[in-house]
Amino acid sequence: MNTVKSYSGTCFCGAVELTVTGVPVAMGFCHCDSCRHWSAGPVNAFTLWKPDAVQVTRGAEHIGTFNKTPRSARQWCTKCGGHLMTGHPHWGLVDVYAAIIPEFPYRPAVHVNYQETKLRIADGLPKMKDVPAEMGGSGASLPE
Ligand SMILES: [Zn+2]
Ligand SMILES: [Zn+2]
Numbered sequence: 452m453n454t455v456k457s458y459s460g461t462c463f464c465g466a467v468e469l470t471v472t473g474v475p476v477a478m479g480f481c482h483c484d485s486c487r488h489w490s491a492g493p494v495n496a497f498t499l500w501k502p503d504a505v506q507v508t509r510g511a512e513h514i515g516t517f518n519k520t521p522r523s524a525r526q527w528c529t530k531c532g533g534h535l536m537t538g539h540p541h542w543g544l545v546d547v548y549a550a551i552i553p554e555f556p557y558r559p560a561v562h563v564n565y566q567e568t569k570l571r572i573a574d575g576l577p578k579m580k581d582v583p584a585e586m587g588g589s590g591a592s593l594p595e
Pocket of ligand 1: 462463464465466467528529530531532533
């Protein structure tokens with residue numbers, strides 16, 4: 452049975468709509484300073500996808516992009532300011548924020564960049580000091 456599912460979501464005002472298809476590469480929470488500073492929230496709930504699994508289906512002309520570094524292309528809706536996703540070209544992945552795709556069955560499996568946390572979360576999931584070794588990090592774990 453081939454049951455590839457798609458889930459759509461929108462920015463805060465609805466001008467931008469996107470769809471994700473299939474299964475993400477990874478899901479979890481990022482505690483890094485950049486995610487907190489950009490989102491103005493204590494953690495970022497991420498879902499990482501191959502770029503071809505993410506399609507903007509409406510309002511692409513309203514997407515703004517900011518690159519503080521070449522590693523992260525942060526995107527938002529220029530009409531409402533609502534955040535959408537972050538492209539990570541060095542990984543070949545796109546982080547579609549979990550909050551943007553409410554119907555998607557978000558199942559976080561890991562916390563990353565926990566060394567930078569401002570909000571400890573005792574949920575029993577692994578706490579990576581930075582990111583997994585296969586993504587260029589130390590692969591080290593920290594206590595909750
Ligand atoms: Zn919007
Ligand atoms: Zn982060």
